[in-house]
Amino acid sequence: DTGVSQDPRHKITKRGQNVTFRCDPISEHNRLYWYRQTLGQGPEFLTYFQNEAQLEKSRLLSDRFSAERPKGSFSTLEIQRTEQGDSAMYLCFGGKQGGNTEAFFGQGTRLTVV
Amino acid sequence: GEDVEQSLFLSVREGDSSVINCTYTDSSSTYLYWYKQEPGAGLQLLTYIFSNMDMKQDQRLTVLLNKKDKHLSLRIADTQTGDSAIYFCASSYSSASKIIFGSGTRLSIRP
Numbered sequence: 001d002t003g004v005s006q007d008p009r010h011k012i013t014k015r016g017q018n019v020t021f022r023c024d025p026i027s028e029h030n031r032l033y034w035y036r037q038t039l040g041q042g043p044e045f046l047t048y049f050q051n052e053a054q055l056e057k058s059r060l061l062s063d064r065f066s067a068e069r070p071k072g073s074f075s076t077l078e079i080q081r082t083e084q085g086d087s088a089m090y091l092c093f094g095g096k097q098g099g100n101t102e103a104f105f106g107q108g109t110r111l112t113v114v
Numbered sequence: 115g116e117d118v119e120q121s122l123f124l125s126v127r128e129g130d131s132s133v134i135n136c137t138y139t140d141s142s143s144t145y146l147y148w149y150k151q152e153p154g155a156g157l158q159l160l161t162y163i164f165s166n167m168d169m170k171q172d173q174r175l176t177v178l179l180n181k182k183d184k185h186l187s188l189r190i191a192d193t194q195t196g197d198s199a200i201y202f203c204a205s206s207y208s209s210a211s212k213i214i215f216g217s218g219t220r221l222s223i224r225p
Contacts, residue, residue, distance in 0.1 A: 002156065033212060042118075042202050042215030043157070056212065091157070093213075100145060100209050105157040 002104035004029070004094045012112045013082055020078045021109045025094030031103070032075050033093040034067055036060070043091055049075060050097075082113045116140040118216035120203050125222045132190040134219045136203030139184065143205035146179060147213065148188045151200045160201075161188075195223050 003026040013019050025032055030051050035043035046065070048056040051072035061067075064082075069075040079086055089110050095103025120136040138146070147162040163170045163177045163186075170177045176189040190197055200218040 031210065040122075040217065042204070042217050043213075045212045045214070048212055095210075097210065100147070100206055100211075100213060101159065101162055103159075107156045 002106065004092055004104050004106035006090075006092050006106040006109050008109055009107060010110045010112075012114060015084060015113055016081055018078065018080045019082055019111060020076055021090055021111075023075045023077070023092030023094070023106060025074070025092065025106075026104075027073070028096055029094035029103070030072065030097050031095045032069060034075070034077050035091040035093060035105075037089040037091055037108070038087075046077075046090075079111075082111075084113045087111055087113045116143075116205070116214045118203050118205055118214055120201075120216040120219050122217065123220050123222070125224060126193050128193060128195060128223050128225055130193055132188075132193045132197065132221055134188045134190075134201050134203075134221065136186045136188075136216055137184055138186065138203070138205045138214075140205060140207070140214070141181075141184060142207055145206045145209055146177075146186050147202075147204040147206070148175075148177065148186075149202040149204060149215070151202065151218070152198075157202065190221075193221075193223055197221060198223050 005024040032049045034046040037043045049069040064080045089108040091108045092106040117139040126132045144165045148160045149157045174191045203216040206213045
C-alpha cells in the first residue's frame with residue numbers, strides 16, 4: 001500500500017459520456033501528478049499540481065480533459081465527451097517537495113470506453 | 115524532445131543474471147530511475163541513480179550509467195520467478211520535476 005488511493009479502480013463508460021476520477025494522496029504530498037498508461041506503453045505525463053496550483057499541462061491533455069486540486073489535497077481528473085482513444089489506465093503520483101524518490105503511484109483507474 | 119527507449123522483451127533462465135538496457139535523449143536529466151510493474155499492481159520504484167554517479171548497487175540490483183552515451187542498465191543478479199514483471203526506465207531533470215518513462219521491458223523467467 002503506497003498510501004495514494006484512486007477511485008474508482010475500474011470504469012466502463014459509453015462513448016460521449018463524461019467521467020471523473022479521484023486521487024487521494026498522502027497528506028504530506030504537496031506535489032501531485034496525473035499520468036496515462038496505455039497497453040504496452042510507459043506512463044505518459046498529463047499534468048502536475050503543486051499544492052492547489054496546476055503548474056504544468058502536457059500537450060496530450062486536450063480541451064476535453066480538466067484536472068483540479070482544490071485545497072491542495074485530493075485531485076480530480078475529468079474527461080468530457082469520452083472517446084474510445086481515452087481508454088487507458090490513469091495513474092496518480094504523489095510526492096513531497098523535492099523528492100521523486102519518495103513519491104508513490106496509486107493503483108490507477110482503468111477506463112474502458114465502449 | 116525528451117525520450118527514453120528500451121527493448122520490449124527479455125527472457126532469462128532462473129538463477130542467471132538479467133540485464134535490461136535503456137537509452138535516454140535528454141542530457142540534462144539528473145535523475146534516472148528503474149520502476150517495476152507487476153501484473154495488476156502499481157508502479158514501484160526499484161532504484162535510482164544520480165547523473166554524477168557511474169554505478170549504484172543495492173542487494174541484487176546494479177545500476178550502471180554511461181552519461182556520455184546516455185545509456186542506463188539494470189542488472190538483476192540470481193534472477194528469480196518473482197522478478198517477472200515489466201521494468202520501466204525513466205528520467206527527470208530534477209528530483210522534483212516530471213518523470214519521463216520508457217515503454218517498458220517485459221522480463222520473463224524460464225525454469
